[in-house]
Amino acid sequence: MLPHAIRTSNAPRTRRLLLGHALLGACLLTGLGSAQAQATYPQKPILMVVPQAAGGTNDIVGRLVSQKLSEVLGSPVAVENRPGAGGNIGTQFAAKAPKDGYTLLMTISSSQAINPALYKNPGFDPVKDFKPVALIGAVPNVLLAHPSFSGKTVQDLIATAKTKPGQLQYASAGNGTLNHLLGEMLNSMAGIQLQHVPYKGVAPAMNDVLGGQLPFVFASLPASLSHIKAGKLKALAVSSPRRSPALPDVPALAESVPGYAGTLWIGLFSPAGVPAEVSAKLNDAMGKTLAAKDLRDKLEQQGVELAAPTSSEQFAALLNEDIVRWAQIVKSSGAAID
Missing domain, CATH: 3.40.190.150 (Bordetella uptake gene, domain 1)
Structure with a gap:
């Protein structure tokens, strides 16, 4: 009876050990699978x-x-x-x-x-x-002017704006967009009052400046480069702290308004x-x-x-x-x- 009693008493312990080994093996396999999935990333588009x-x-x-x-x-x-x-x-x-x-x-x-x-x-x-x-x-963004604007530089724009406070307008892609805030920053730092005219996107804003309805707009360099090269718009300055290699002859706004950067x-x-x-x-x-x-x-x-x-x-x-x-x-x- 003793051997049978020993076997009976050890059976639950044996089952627990086997179950523990099985769970450990499953965890190791799951961890390995996860690690392999991450190691072979990406596995799909x-x-x-x-x-x-x-x-x-x-x-x-x-x-x-x-x-x-x-x-x-x-x-x-x-x-x-x-x-x-x-x-x-x-x-x-x-x-x-x-x-x-x-x-x-x-x-x-x-x-x-x-x-x-x-x-x-x-x-x-x-x-x-x-x-x-x-x-x-x-x-960088570029401060662009329609060719009808007689000035050629940011200094010309600032001088004109000071004689006509609130009369010169600039277009933007909408309230709070970067090209709106760049104009507000210029107003603040140069002490002028350009009037903001928001549009629903940069494309309609650019179109109205190209058409001469408004004189100025800030637009990204990639979006404006072709218009500058074609002579459809004047590039007065770039918004970066330094000149852009893509437009080396166009000054940075900071050259006229120290500290300007956007x-x-x-x-x-x-x-x-x-x-x-x-x-x-x-x-x-x-x-x-x-x-x-x-x-x-x-x-x-x-x-x-x-x-x-x-x-x-x-x-x-x-x-x-x-x-x-x-x-x-x-x-x-x-x-x-x-």
Whole structure:
């Protein structure tokens, strides 16, 4: 009876040991599978969300970058435009996407750094909802004048504006947009009163300046370069702190208004919470992508001033600085959108 009693008393313990080994094995296999999935990322196409309309600066840059990133990763990277609410619609979509690295956000500083101050409820938190992947570069805006404006320089514009306070008008893509705030910043720093005329997008604003209905507009360099070269618009100055290599003969606004600076940066983000291994692979892939000479040449031809290699932490610091800086400018302009 004793051997039987021993077997009976050991049976539950044996079953517990076997169950424990089975559970441990399952956990190890699950962990291995997860690690393998992350190590072999990407295993399916990646979606790059552009929260602006097709044909704009961010869309042009996003499509060029997506092509090269696809080559580097060996997996398709598809661009999807989700415009609306100044970029909020697409940004909200990306913020709520699965945190697996298969949905990315290619965006611009006006959406990521200005909208949180401009909109009472933008629908996303630019810091908590996203993780910076790569800063691509900066795009200056150009202060453009219709050829009928007799002046040739920013000094001429300032002098004319001081003799006609509130009479000279400038167009923008809408209240609170970057090209609106650039005009407000010029008003404040130069002591003038240009009258702001908002449009529903940069295209109709540009069209009315091209047609001579309004004399001035701030527009991104890629969007305005062809009009400048064709002589349809005068380039008075660029908004970057220094002259743009794409327009070396056009002065920076800071040459006439010391301290003036307002560039549009473009960068790639992932939703916050993407696994560290996936983030590391994305960072590495974007480093290789942005180092490719053929891509750099194409971006520079579009007027993009490429950023030096920047870590996620450095990009995050830039975002935080811009959120604070633009919040002050938005407040002083009085712009607000429900």
